[in-house]
Amino acid sequence: MQLSMKTIVITGGNTGLGYECAKTLAQTEKNAHIVLACRNTKKGEEAAFAMKKETGHTNITAMELDLSSLESVRTFAKKFSTSPLPPLYALVCNAGVQFVDKAHVSKDGFEETFAVNHLGHFLLINLLVDKMVDHGRIVFVSSGTHDPLKKSGMPEPVYEDAMLLAYSSKEVAAKDVSFTGRRLYTTSKLCNIYCTYELADRINLLTNKQITVNAFDPGLMPETGLARSWSPFLRFVSRYILGMLILVHPQVNTTAKSGRRLAALVTSPQFEDSTGKYYEGVKEIPSSVMSYNLVNRKNLWNVSVELTKLKASESILLTD
Numbered sequence: 513m514q515l516s517m518k519t520i521v522i523t524g525g526n527t528g529l530g531y532e533c534a535k536t537l538a539q540t541e542k543n544a545h546i547v548l549a550c551r552n553t554k555k556g557e558e559a560a561f562a563m564k565k566e567t568g569h570t571n572i573t574a575m576e577l578d579l580s581s582l583e584s585v586r587t588f589a590k591k592f593s594t595s596p597l598p599p600l601y602a603l604v605c606n607a608g609v610q611f612v613d614k615a616h617v618s619k620d621g622f623e624e625t626f627a628v629n630h631l632g633h634f635l636l637i638n639l640l641v642d643k644m645v646d647h648g649r650i651v652f653v654s655s656g657t658h659d660p661l662k663k664s665g666m667p668e669p670v671y672e673d674a675m676l677l678a679y680s681s682k683e684v685a686a687k688d689v690s691f692t693g694r695r696l697y698t699t700s701k702l703c704n705i706y707c708t709y710e711l712a713d714r715i716n717l718l719t720n721k722q723i724t725v726n727a728f729d730p731g732l733m734p735e736t737g738l739a740r741s742w743s744p745f746l747r748f749v750s751r752y753i754l755g756m757l758i759l760v761h762p763q764v765n766t767t768a769k770s771g772r773r774l775a776a777l778v779t780s781p782q783f784e785d786s787t788g789k790y791y792e793g794v795k796e797i798p799s800s801v802m803s804y805n806l807v808n809r810k811n812l813w814n815v816s817v818e819l820t821k822l823k824a825s826e827s828i829l830l831t832d
């Protein structure tokens with residue numbers, strides 16, 4: 513392994529946007545070791561095998577990470593820290609779920625959309641940030657659906673207190689599951705932005721590391737598996753009818769195109785000094801009005817520390 517080698521971890525790198533981003537990085541970053549952090553080891557290894565074949569890049573490893581289990585996140589961080597992999601350059605927080613069929617509960621008893629899309633990533637970053645090299649990058653995959661002004665057709669986020677989100681499964685089950693599930697999704701994508709802004713500030717204020725943190729909206733990608741809990745009819749409409757919009761709508765993209773844009777945020781010199789920003793593709797734009805609410809942002813951070821039982825000895829981003 514050359515000294516200049518660096519590691520890039522992509523959560524949910526076995527399929528969809530994560531796979532396409534990882535593939536671009538494997539094609540363009542010859543000194544990068546790509547880690548596909550996947551909940552299903554078999555799928556992860558199959559994806560690593562396929563990616564090596566497609567790109568000719570051999571430094572690709574699949575590692576087990578189930579973001580719906582805080583124990584799995586801690587195990588991943590420990591294994592990663594003790595592995596002989598090159599220094600950690602980037603964390604791409606890409607894995608995500610959206611449920612419209614029923615209430616889903618994580619291994620720790622939290623509502624699963626909140627647990628996977630936000631809480632697992634929150635813990636992962638806190639445990640690994642001190643392993644990151646200077647000029648490293650963290651990128652959250654958020655979504656334009658967090659912003660009601662974008663008129664995405666999704667329910668607008670509702671944020672009162674992260675504790676309510678963490679324990680909202682009963683509420684989901686009791687109400688219109690499809691609506692509530694999609695609202696939890698857009699709210700989780702708002703949480704990604706709160707977390708981006710808070711992390712960027714904390715890294716600047718509490719550490720002397722030069723690590724950037726940004727959020728990314730890939731646009732609508734009808735080809736991915738995100739709609740897997742939808743009915744077969746709606747999946748068909750999403751994939752093939754909405755899919756036709758790729759040809760005419762600037763915010764409807766192929767997964768490959770969004771993957772290339774996400775990879776650019778991870779490595780392009782263009783974004784070297786950018787931190788605490790929100791990108792629609794590779795264009796910096798303001799995030800929603802609600803995403804700048806400092807009270808919500810602090811509430812999300814504090815509740816996340818409490819729910820993950822994160823200790824000051826585990827993270828350089830906590831003050832006692």
Ligand SMILES: NC(=O)c1ccc[n+]([C@@H]2O[C@H](COP(=O)([O-])OP(=O)(O)OC[C@H]3O[C@@H](n4cnc5c(N)ncnc54)[C@H](OP(=O)(O)O)[C@@H]3O)[C@@H](O)[C@H]2O)c1
Nearest residue numbers: 524528529551578579580606607608655732733736737738
């Ligand atoms: N598709 C869109 O239109 C769209 C639009 C805006 C934003 N996004 C965002 O893009 C990101 C990628 O989604 P996608 O569209 O590519 O969907 P996808 O094809 O369903 O990929 C989601 C990835 O997340 C992984 N994942 C799910 N639960 C996990 C867990 N508990 N632990 C670890 N990994 C887990 C999945 O693993 P398995 O393969 O094992 O299920 C899969 O690798 C998400 O954050 C999503 O919110 C998507």
